Amino acid sequence: MRSNILIICCLILSINSFSQNIIFNENGKELPKKIRLKITTDRESYNLGDTIWIDYTFLNVSDSTQEILIKEYWNHPMGMTASILDENDSSICKYPTRTYYSSTLFFEKDLKDYYKSIEPNSKITGKVALQSIPAFKDYIENGLIPKGKYTIGLGYYNLLSNTLEIQIK
Secondary structure: OHHHHHHHHHHHHHHHHHHHOOOEOOOOOEOOOOEEEEEEEOOOEEOOOOOOEEEEEEEEOOOOOEEEEOOEEOOEEOOEEEEEEOOOOOEOEEEOOHHHHOOOOOOHHHHHHHEEEEOOOOEEEEEEEHHHOOEEOOOOOOOOOOOEEEEEEEEEOOEEEEEEEEEEO
């Protein structure tokens, strides 16, 4: 039972530090981010039921090669989260990722082939359906985002993207 509590506490701490988008070293000093996450969509307005495709870019802004884990898991990169806020700045997501429900345990050896190197000033790009990432609140069925205006953003472990405004008609 003690180890279960430790795992839950670590999860809560990692979610809290993610939401603040700050990385600290062992001395409590904030570390600079070496990779930036940028998102774009093909348009600002969608019809009810449209898939909202997001193009994401990981850009290495450091002067050294960086590694990033890119493994598709539950139809989006493992570690990716989504924030969808309505006009009242209220989240329509129950959890920022559906993988919250996953009980799969990955070991380092399981993931070693999924690390990608990004050279300085280089990027890795991808595309993901916004509706495939979060676990929505109970009133949203099958990822059908209700009509309205929303602010969206993605996260990837400790990185947060820019935000975008979209409308569902």
